Amino acid sequence: MTDPVITATNLTVRYTIGHGLLTKKAYLNAVDDVSLSIDKGSFFGLVGESGSGKTTLGRALLRAAPITAGEVIYRDDEVRYDLRALSKQQMKDYRKRAQLIFQDPYAALSPRMTVRDIIAEPLEVMGLTRTREETDARVREIAAKCRLNLEHLRRFPHAFSGGQRQRISIARALVSGPRFVVADESVAALDVSIQADVLNLLKAIQRDMGISFLFISHDLSVVAHVCDHVAVMYLGQLVETAPTRALFARPRHPYTSALLSAIPSLDPDDAGNAQKLEGEIPSPADPPPGCKFNSRCPFARERCRLEAPALRELAPDHFGACHFSEEFDFSRGGATGSAKGLQQA
Amino acid sequence: MTTPLISVKDLTIRFRTDEGLITAVEDVSFDILPGQVMGLVGESGSGKSVTAKALMQLNAGNTRYDPASKILLDRPEREPLDVLSLKRDRDLRVVRGGAISMIFQEPMASFAPAITVGEQMVEQLLIHTAMSRVQAKALSIEMLDRVGIPDAGRRFGQYAFEFSGGMRQRAMIAMALSTKPRLLIADEPTTALDVTIQAQVIDLMKDLVSDFGMAILFITHDLGVIAQTADKVAVMYLGRIVEKGTVRQVIKTPLHPYTQGLLNALPKINDLEAELTPVPGDIPSPLDRPPGCVFNTRCPVAIAGVCTTQVPRYSEGEGGRKVACHLVERHQAEAVAT
Ligand SMILES: Nc1ncnc2c1ncn2[C@@H]1O[C@H](COP(=O)(O)OP(=O)(O)OP(=O)(O)O)[C@@H](O)[C@H]1O
Ligand SMILES: Nc1ncnc2c1ncn2[C@@H]1O[C@H](COP(=O)(O)OP(=O)(O)OP(=O)(O)O)[C@@H](O)[C@H]1O
Ligand SMILES: [Mg+2]
Ligand SMILES: [Mg+2]
Numbered sequence: 013m014t015d016p017v018i019t020a021t022n023l024t025v026r027y028t029i030g031h032g033l034l035t036k037k038a039y040l041n042a043v044d045d046v047s048l049s050i051d052k053g054s055f056f057g058l059v060g061e062s063g064s065g066k067t068t069l070g071r072a073l074l075r076a077a078p079i080t081a082g083e084v085i086y087r088d089d090e091v092r093y094d095l096r097a098l099s100k101q102q103m104k105d106y107r108k109r110a111q112l113i114f115q116d117p118y119a120a121l122s123p124r125m126t127v128r129d130i131i132a133e134p135l136e137v138m139g140l141t142r143t144r145e146e147t148d149a150r151v152r153e154i155a156a157k158c159r160l161n162l163e164h165l166r167r168f169p170h171a172f173s174g175g176q177r178q179r180i181s182i183a184r185a186l187v188s189g190p191r192f193v194v195a196d197e198s199v200a201a202l203d204v205s206i207q208a209d210v211l212n213l214l215k216a217i218q219r220d221m222g223i224s225f226l227f228i229s230h231d232l233s234v235v236a237h238v239c240d241h242v243a244v245m246y247l248g249q250l251v252e253t254a255p256t257r258a259l260f261a262r263p264r265h266p267y268t269s270a271l272l273s274a275i276p277s278l279d280p281d282d283a284g285n286a287q288k289l290e291g292e293i294p295s296p297a298d299p300p301p302g303c304k305f306n307s308r309c310p311f312a313r314e315r316c317r318l319e320a321p322a323l324r325e326l327a328p329d330h331f332g333a334c335h336f337s338e339e340f341d342f343s344r345g346g347a348t349g350s351a352k353g354l355q356q357a
Numbered sequence: 358m359t360t361p362l363i364s365v366k367d368l369t370i371r372f373r374t375d376e377g378l379i380t381a382v383e384d385v386s387f388d389i390l391p392g393q394v395m396g397l398v399g400e401s402g403s404g405k406s407v408t409a410k411a412l413m414q415l416n417a418g419n420t421r422y423d424p425a426s427k428i429l430l431d432r433p434e435r436e437p438l439d440v441l442s443l444k445r446d447r448d449l450r451v452v453r454g455g456a457i458s459m460i461f462q463e464p465m466a467s468f469a470p471a472i473t474v475g476e477q478m479v480e481q482l483l484i485h486t487a488m489s490r491v492q493a494k495a496l497s498i499e500m501l502d503r504v505g506i507p508d509a510g511r512r513f514g515q516y517a518f519e520f521s522g523g524m525r526q527r528a529m530i531a532m533a534l535s536t537k538p539r540l541l542i543a544d545e546p547t548t549a550l551d552v553t554i555q556a557q558v559i560d561l562m563k564d565l566v567s568d569f570g571m572a573i574l575f576i577t578h579d580l581g582v583i584a585q586t587a588d589k590v591a592v593m594y595l596g597r598i599v600e601k602g603t604v605r606q607v608i609k610t611p612l613h614p615y616t617q618g619l620l621n622a623l624p625k626i627n628d629l630e631a632e633l634t635p636v637p638g639d640i641p642s643p644l645d646r647p648p649g650c651v652f653n654t655r656c657p658v659a660i661a662g663v664c665t666t667q668v669p670r671y672s673e674g675e676g677g678r679k680v681a682c683h684l685v686e687r688h689q690a691e692a693v694a695t
Contacts (some may be wrong), residue, residue, distance in 0.1 A: 029519075035606045061553055063507075159639060170417075171374060176402060204578050205400055205405050208622040208633035230552060233624040237633060260629065274552035275626055276559070278579035289553045295508045 016049035016087065017192050017224045018073055023047070025065075026071050029297060040297040042068040045082070047323075050226060050241075055218050057239030057256065058228045059271065062294050065248040066228045070194040073226065073240075074110050075103065087108065088191045108138055111190040113181050115128075121169040121261035127180055128165040134188045150187060158183040158213065179210065180245035186217065196228045211238050232275055236260050244268045247296055247304040250323060254330040261283060262341075264332035267305050269342035303335070311340055361388035362431050362540055362572045363412065363457075369423035370407055370416065379643045381407045383596045392570045394562075396583035396604065399593030400617065400640055404556065405576045408593070409542045412574070413453050414440060429493060430456060458538035458643075460529050460546045467529050468517035474501075475513030478532050485536045494526050500531035505554050517596075530558060537569055545574045559586050580623060584608050592616050595640065595651040602678025612680045615652050650683065658684055 025043040042065045050056045058066050071077035075095045084095040086106065093106055121130055131151045134140075141147040155165060158179045169177055185193060195214065215238055218225055229235050235242055236256060236290060243253040244267065252265040263269040270289045289308055295301055300307045306316040315335055324335040370382040382404040388394050397405050410416045412428055422441050429437040430452065443449050460588055461467050469477060478497035482488050488496065494513070501509035505528040517525055529662065530546055546558065559582065565571045575587055584604055591601040600613040611617045618636035625631055638655040641647055647654050653664040663683050671679040672686045 062524055062527075067521065163642065163644075172402075204580065204619055205636040207578070208624075209635040211633055212635065217466075230555075231624075232552065233626040235625055236629050237624040237631075257629065260626075271552055274554070274556045276552075276579070276585040278581050278584050278608060278620075278623070278625075280584045280608060293507060297508075357436040 015052045017052045017054075018226075019049040019083075019085045019087075020073065021047050021083045021085075023069070023072060023084060024080045025068050025077050038223060038297050040295075041080075041248050042077075042296060043072060046245075046248070046250055047082075048243055048250060048253065050224055051220065052224055053222050054241060055215065055225045055227060055239045057235040057242040058226060058245060059227050059232060059235055059242060060245030061231060061271075063228070063293055063296065064245045065296070066245055067196055069245070070112070070226055070228055073192075074194055075106060076112065076113055086192065104138070108140070108188045109190055110192045111185040111188065111194070113185045113195040121177055121180060122145075123168065123170055124180065125168070127160065127167055127169060127172075130169065130180060131165075131183045131187055134184060138188055140188060149184075154183045154187045155212040157186070157217070159209070162312055180299045181213075182210070186223075190223060192224050194226045194228065197230070207234070214238070215261075228280075232271055234290050244271070247293065247299050249304060250331075250333070252330075253306065253323070254327075254332075258327065258330050264330060264337045264342065265305075265334045266311050266340070266342050301334075311336060311342075359390050360431050361429075362391045362393075364388045364427075364429040364431075365408075365412070366425075366429070367423075368408065368411060368426045368428065370404070370411060370426075371421045371423070372417070373419040373421065376644055380646060381596055381643055382411070385596070385598055386592075387514050387591055387601065388600070389572045389574060391539070391572055392566055393589070394566060394573045394575055394587045395588035396590035397574060397576045397593060398578060398580065398583060398590060400595075400619075400636070401578075402595075402640055402643070403593040404596040406544055409459065409544055409574060409576055410439060412542060413457050413459060414443065414449055414539075415453070415459070425603060450484075452641070454481060454536060454538075456538060457537060457540045457542060458533040459542040459543055459544065460533045467532070468525070470516065470518065471525050472516075473514050474516075474517055474520070474528050475534075478513075478535060481532060481648075482535055496535055497531070501528060502535075504531045505557050506531070527554065527558070530561075534561075534565060538571065540572045540574065541565070542574045542576075545573075545578070555582070562586065574619040575641045580608060580620065592619070595643070595646060597651050597681065598679075599682070600678075600680045602674070602680075603676060606674070606676065606678045611653075612674070612678075613682050614658055614684070618655075648676055650681070660684065660687075667687070 023043055023046045024041055026039055026041050029038050029040055038071060046069060060066055068077050072079055075098065079096050086093045086095060088109065093102060098106060128151055131154065132147050135147050141150060160179055160183060169180060204283055211234065214225065219224055227239055239256050242252065242256050242259050243250050244265065246267050252259065252263065252268050259268065263272060302317040302319055303321050306312040309316065321333045322334045323331045326332045326337050366386050368385040372379045372381055381646050385408060385454055387395065399405055407416060426441055428440040430440055431437050451487055468474060468636055475497055478488060479493040482493035482496065498509045498513050501512060506512050506524055506527055520528060526546065533541060562573060563586065566573065577583060587604050589601065589603050590607050591598045592607065592615065600607060600616050607616060611620055621634045623635060624633055641654055649666045650664045650669050653659045656664065660683055669681040669683045669686065671681050672689055673679060
């Protein structure tokens with residue numbers, strides 16, 4: 013972690029929930045005291061169950077969610093921004109440098125604009141191009157990178173299927189030439205072939221253009237293939253971060269290992285040896301005391317219910333937040349324990 | 358023999374657009390028996406959603422179904438109902454949200470923004486069942502709870518935009534299942550879900566199949582999910598079914614080059630070094646469907662002069678599996694000859 017593009021320190025994002033006159037006001041920390049740094053040019057994966065706060069964390073790093081406490085620093089060759097203290101001008105500039113690819117390609121695209129106009133809009137809004145020719149050239153270049161042809165550019169988004177719309181979203185996000193991109197479940201809507209294609213595309217963009225990615229996904233097998241680092245999130249906190257290979261070879265947190273074993277096997281005859289997580293993620297408005305994972309952890313002991321474990325370095329660059337990381341080998345029954353997937357001849 | 362719950366015959370769907378008539382689905386046929394789970398997989402734009410929506414006549418106004426197309430829904434003690442013959446929304450009510458429920462690929466589209474998730478679930482139950490408001494509320498909360506939404510009582514009173522993406526998806530599943538449809542169409546129902554909840558939703562669906570004999574049409578690009586849930590699977594490409602059979606047949610010994618390509622494109626968790634290999638080339642525009650086999654422009658083993666001109670017939674394999682591929686047909690003919 014020498015040259016980070018993003019450094020978050022003790023970042024907390026708090027929402028007020030409950031509304032109306034009769035419901036009591038309550039709070040939840042969607043992101044709770046998170047520290048992480050993303051290296052320049054890194055493809056950084058963020059995984060965790062629904063509601064764990066991945067999107068909120070991603071948005072906070074883009075200054076699209078409120079930073080309630082803590083600090084986020086963005087840095088590239090030209091600027092250094094403290095995201096809590098951006099002037100209007102800097103905010104505008106940051107929008108250009110940091111971009112989001114949306115989770116829901118259906119909600120993201122305006123139905124009344126042609127694909128060309130959708131992709132061109134950020135250029136026009138930010139005033140990045142001077143002439144229509146310049147805009148068109150830029151749109152065509154980025155569209156081609158995302159495998160959209162000229163005929164596609166004239167059409168309206170409703171005439172596209174989910175996967176095609178996702179490529180439009182990606183083109184729109186990349187057109188302003190960002191340095192840091194948060195990709196939120198951006199391959200979830202794609203079939204495997206295009207998914208492989210888009211992943212290879214994002215990887216090529218990362219390599220050729222030196223863009224750093226925060227790649228949010230619930231699909232661990234995808235993350236395993238494309239990310240160099242992975243952070244695992246549970247109820248607003250990071251429970252494990254590590255280089256991808258180390259994380260998959262030997263998960264140091266029982267939650268990571270449960271996630272790994274829940275990946276459905278491609279072999280129809282290899283059902284249910286998954287070590288299934290009991291129950292569901294507790295409400296973030298009312299997290300359990302101690303380690304937030306204790307209510308679902310098969311290894312939990314008394315100490316876990318009393319004391320919150322800190323994220324600590326358990327192996328070089330491999331951090332985990334579990335009191336008993338050294339005692340248990342969580343990888344048993346996890347990814348390395350069972351042969352997932354189909355052996356194809 | 359069991360009567361199929363739904364029987365799709367020669368379904369051809371075209372769309373009128375500014376650029377001309379688009380063929381989105383061509384000659385698609387399949388049956389789903391009661392209690393059966395059929396998977397539908399295929400590349401983006403291959404026509405999966407459009408096929409599924411046809412079962413409830415939910416496609417947009419510019420849709421044209423070819424006259425030969427039939428979608429027959431089995432009814433107790435009556436002639437099967439041809440869904441495509443229904444014209445009025447009132448007549449379609451027995452189908453939409455009655456016999457068939459659908460979980461949409463676009464989660465936001467299923468929720469009205471201005472009313473709470475709970476109110477919407479209750480209203481739907483009041484339309485399609487004989488329940489009282491109190492019963493409907495209790496069932497709705499129970500269903501939200503069953504799909505793994507924490508604090509279901511409170512969530513019942515919230516709006517869809519207040520839910521996280523995965524929660525919205527689960528709420529939609531709860532809503533679709535609450536009326537106990539005979540056929541559930543699930544269009545990418547677990548794509549927005551994390552693996553643990555996915556595993557729970559899959560179990561929930563399996564329970565519903567065994568408890569109520571519900572049938573499911575399961576659309577997904579996740580072949581792992583198909584392997585763990587479906588009994589049979591159909592693989593679609595550019596509007597055609599290129600291969601269908603039992604899950605075991607299709608996943609363990611894929612015959613069609615496109616099915617083989619799909620399996621090769623999958624990230625494999627036990628082999629991180631493996632490159633992700635997409636099916637080479639681009640899917641052609643539906644305005645520009647290739648003659649002959651629709652897959653010939655991207656097929657690594659296409660036979661020149663054959664695959665580019667003749668539409669392949671279905672070759673029949675063991676256990677009723679079907680493959681539309683000239684190469685497979687040729688191999689079969691050779692095997693018979695020797
Ligand atoms: N604007 C908001 N107001 C109130 N609560 C919110 C808001 N946005 C998110 N939350 C809550 O914050 C928590 C984290 O949500 P977030 O969308 O970040 O989760 P996620 O990890 O991205 O989940 P998913 O995988 O389902 O997308 C959830 O409990 C969610 O309900
Ligand atoms: N109303 C419409 N007008 C014109 N074309 C349409 C319309 N609806 C769908 N199409 C086209 O029909 C084809 C099939 O679309 P469909 O949504 O069924 O794909 P899909 O297989 O579900 O893809 P995905 O996996 O991306 O969801 C696509 O080429 C799409 O652009
Ligand atoms: Mg999210
Ligand atoms: Mg679809």
